[in-house]
Amino acid sequence: MTRQDVRSRKVVSRDETQAKLDVRSVAASRIKPADRYTLADRIEEKAASQGARTLLVYGNEHLSYAEVDARANQVAHALHARGLRCGDVCALAMENRLEFFVYWFGLAKLGVVTAVINTQVTGRPLIHALESTRARAVIVGEECLANFAVTEGRPDQPLYLVADAEKPAEADHRTFVSADITSEVAAASRATFPRQGRAEVRAEETMLLIFTSGTTGLPKAARYSHMRWMSSGDVMEVTLGVTPDDVFYCCLPLYHGAAATSVTSTALKAGASIVVRRKFSTREFWSDVRRNGITIVQYIGEICRYLLNAPPQPNDREHSLRCMLGAGLTMESWTRWIERFGEVDIYEGWGSTEANTAVINVDNVPGSVGRVPYWEKSNFRLVRYDVETESHPRDENGRYILCKPGEVGEGLGYIVNHPDIGAGRFEGYTSPEATEKKILRNVFAEGDAFWSSGDLLRYDEDGYFYFVDRIGDTFRWKSENVSTAEVAEALADYPGMELLNIYGVKVPNHEGRAGMAAIVMQPGHAFDPKAFYELTEQRIPRYAAPQFVRVSAAADLTTTYKLRKVDLQRQGYDPRAFDDPLFVRDEKAGTYRPYSEEVLRDAGFPPFA
Helix, strand or coil: CCHHHHHCCCCCCHHHHHHHHHHHHHHHCCCCCCCCCCHHHHHHHHHHHHCCCEEEEECCEEEEHHHHHHHHHHHHHHHHHCCCCCCCEEEEECCCCHHHHHHHHHHHHHCCEEEECCCCCCHHHHHHHHHHHCCCEEEEEHHHHHHHHCCCCCCCCCEEEECCCCCCCCHHHHHHCCEECHHHHHHCCCCCCCHHHHCCCCCCCEEEEEEECCCCCCCEEEEEEHHHHHHHHHHHHHHHCCCCCCEEEECCCCCCHHHHHHHHHHHHHHCCEEEECCCCCHHHHHHHHHHHCCCEEEEEHHHHHHHHHCCCCCCCCCCCCCEEEEECCCHHHHHHHHHHHCCCEEEEEECCCCCCCCEECCCCCCCCCEECCCHHHCCEEEEECECCCCECCECCCCCECECCCCCCEEEEEECCCECCECCCCCCCECCHHHHHHCEEECCCCCCCEEEEEEEEEEECCCCEEEEEEECCCCEEECCEEECHHHHHHHCCCCCCEEEEEEEEEECCCCCCEEEEEEEEECCCCCCCHHHHHHHHHHHCCHHHCCCEEEEECCCCECCCCCECCHHHHHHCCCHHHCCCCEEEEECCCCEEEECCHHHHHHCCCCCCC
């Protein structure tokens, strides 16, 4: 199929799309808020009905549904002996490996809430994660132990180590561990852990805490109930037509919502298998797909770009992949993907970890994140938003104004608050203040409430939606949300610096935005590129580090003394747009190098366009 063929596909009727969405709606309503039914119950049901089938694959290791259930029982018995009880919160810091699932499921059998921790954070962000979730204990994979060892001032929770033969920790880091529980879990009973301890847990109660950056400040812990987690699997099973013969690929980090929710819940619901990889690899992706017969992949746009930029191979179309689901796939990447790798159904969607609404492209229309055929059948709304004033225009009655086709606005979700309805609820964060900040009230009528996404979208005459951008300063780079305020705060005491402005800039042929810093140095001080690089390494994850540094003579301020970013973002890293010295991050050299086309190429960036 040619690029023109892909772009000119016939738009299906609104009724046909709505029929597909109605099937999803039925699936979403199966589990009721008050049901005494949890993730642990679903695991045990599947182990009883199809115990011999493979659930997890990691390298050459295969675990059946029955084996995963038995190992989860061991975790539950061992951690119960350690004092964890129903209603507690336990943090889990572990890379993608089989033990992640086993410990998560074991905690669910106890009725314990699992708070998944980003495996790349240290220092203040790590402390914040442990404090904001009020975790009673921490389970840490040996591969992540260094993050805790170098973090001073951690809360005084027990730190339980799970061994990792692939990435053993340094001996002196083990001194921070309360106990290595690997052996005691292996020796624990495999018998089904008694259900009575969690018998009264309702489906609407929190099962998982997943951190999401939001727009400002430190990440927030979003609540994910048993009901919402399982319902997402119920919905995607019917959307993708998943069967027990399907094989999912889990190469995104499990501390992110996509892998921990959509992939795992859908595979578990359908009785399918999950192939787990520690970290996405361009080189190994298609080998994994072919070797394991993978049929379904969850993607982010960046992954697709990496694969498209790899050299073409004669067997590019020889694979088992039948469909993909995810977000961030641009029109250009979408069409290139089909041209190169052949017909694959692509389910591009829009939403977020904490969202109470979503849209999804069930019609395979390139570039669209989804469709709303009939507004009365959706709790999603698009309202006008003024980027310059950072506010919502109002009508003569003081109400928000719905967007018309072609207009850019913010996506909102009407908050459903009914004891018997789960769909449309906003479960919020562990912080009541953060939860309230995401709610808009009296939007269209007195007393109504909507979840505010912070995302800008537009839609066409056929009802297909297209993602435009994030409101505010947060930008996305390498699948991670980067808060400019958080980065600026972490680097604020760089010696000799007067002002620091952090923002994201567009990079040709890249999804998301790369971080850029505009620095004003104090009189008599010069910018030291190596020292600045070393500070970023100490303070922030690499994905959040500025890829470009512009050393300015003066800051661009608004009349209210706020740092202006619009012009800086527009100029980007184009040296023709300004006279300031420009530096490019070089991780191999461990410094920022003065701009040149050669340096730009070495860093993997194209010329500014």
